[in-house]
Amino acid sequence: NAGVTQTPKFRVLKTGQSMTLLCAQDMNHEYMYWYRQDPGMGLRLIHYSVGEGTTAKGEVPDGYNVSRLKKQNFLLGLESAAPSQTSVYFCASSYLGHSGANVLTFGAGSRLTVL
């Protein structure tokens, strides 16, 4: 039972390069999320998706794009990486979003460094 899997786990980029983080979940969850974690700031929501083919902006969406072409996958893209995007990125999924009966299941995180 893999849960939520993120790839890659580590990546170093140069300013201006592009990359994509992949999140895959095998729990048939409807909702998926991308967060970033920075020291002293907890986790902040970048983008989220409430179902296949739909995405929405979170608290800090600038500089990122996402796609949810398949229910089990949620991709986070950086078109032109900046040093301010150096962070640890977490993907999470949940069933039925706001329902109190569910909780977020997180991936193990992806550490991205932009030089």
Add this chain to the structure above:
Amino acid sequence: AQTVTQSQPEMSVQEAETVTLSCTYDTSESDYYLFWYKQPPSRQMILVIRQEAYKQQNATENRFSVNFQKAAKSFSLKISDSQLGDAAMYFCAYWGNEDNNDMRFGAGTRLTVKP
């Protein structure tokens, strides 16, 4: 927007002792959910305990319990009989119906357990 404040960046406890981590939040909603997540050095986010705001009874999970004070907007986590494996970052989180699927996290408290 709702905010979550953890006023203790670091805490330490002696093994087998009890420690309480503080969390306050700001909201105008009456229906919401509160969570404590644990993040060990492995970076994996693990749900520790969850509290529904409409429930007056404080949630408990084995050695973990909360003191939920709705009027004071306070949600503290008590860890009893602390173990070395409890050493981690602990994040308080808020999820309400007006946040459009945005779970708000505090900045975290780093707990050290001394043998």
